Amino acid sequence: xxxxxxxxxxxxxxxxxxLTTGERRxxxxxxxxxxxxxxxxxxxxxxxxxxTAAEHPGIDAMLARVQNDLFDLGADLSTPETxxxxxxxxxxxxxxxxxxxxxxxxxxxxxxxxxxxFVLPGGSPAAAVLHLARTVARRAERLMVELxxxxxxxxxxxxxxxxxxxxxxxxxxxRAANGNGAGDxxxxxxxxx
Numbered sequence: 259x260x261x262x263x264x265x266x267x268x269x270x271x272x273x274x275x276x277l278t279t280g281e282r283r284x285x286x287x288x289x290x291x292x293x294x295x296x297x298x299x300x301x302x303x304x305x306x307x308x309x310t311a312a313e314h315p316g317i318d319a320m321l322a323r324v325q326n327d328l329f330d331l332g333a334d335l336s337t338p339e340t341x342x343x344x345x346x347x348x349x350x351x352x353x354x355x356x357x358x359x360x361x362x363x364x365x366x367x368x369x370x371x372x373x374x375x376f377v378l379p380g381g382s383p384a385a386a387v388l389h390l391a392r393t394v395a396r397r398a399e400r401l402m403v404e405l406x407x408x409x410x411x412x413x414x415x416x417x418x419x420x421x422x423x424x425x426x427x428x429x430x431x432x433r434a435a436n437g438n439g440a441g442d443x444x445x446x447x448x449x450x451x
Contacts, residue, residue: 278337278348288405292413293335295398299424300328302391309384310435317384317431320362324424327355331417335402339412351417359423366430371439377429378443381436388432395425 274282275290283290303321310318330349337348379389399421406413433439 278333279340281338288401288408289335289338289411292398292401292405293332295394295401296328296332296335296421299391299394299398300325300332302387302394303328303428306384306387306391309382309387313382313384314435317366317434320366320427320431323362324359324427327351327359327420328424330355331420334414334417335405350414351420353416356416356419356423359420359427363423363427363430366427366434369438370430370433371442373439373442375444375446377433378445379432380443381432381441384435385432385441388428388435392425392428392432395421395428399425 270285273285275285276282277289303325307318307321307325310321331351333349334351377389379393380386399418402413402418402421405411406418433442436442
């Protein structure tokens with residue numbers, strides 16, 4: 259388990275942060291940006307849960323699982339493959355986490371009204387924040403893919419798949435929070451020309 263007794267250490271004052279391997283990286287490093295954006299996604303989900311806790315308990319339970327998994331993903335990303343075996347088993351995203359999220363997507367999607375246009379972010383407060391979380395999740399995914407294509411860096415394929423599913427899940431969760439799609443705000447192409 260993680261043990262945090264002191265919140266400030268001053269070790270980041272030089273513009274670096276520590277990975278779980280003990281390596282120091284610049285705070286502007288692509289790996290740090292990737293797990294920082296995963297954390298940002300998690301914070302947006304926390305804001306959405308202010309609305310889902312009472313209004314949508316089933317969605318809220320799913321969001322709670324995603325939040326925990328996003329911390330797993332942050333641990334995964336902050337433990338890069340070095341070619342040497344660490345003194346512990348690194349926490350990695352696994353296929354079962356991706357599959358569970360797919361089941362949650364299918365459960366929510368089964369009750370949604372069919373789409374006839376793209377959905378604009380909005381509707382209920384819960385849906386609006388879930389759409390915000392979705393866009394941040396997509397940014398995290400883009401950073402993870404960019405990191406995985408960087409020479410000398412690795413990102414597990416399950417980690418990328420998981421982040422891709424998170425944004426899909428947040429989209430269907432937003433629609434479910436909008437009265438199963440009845441309250442969706444739809445794009446009308448060229449409406450304001």
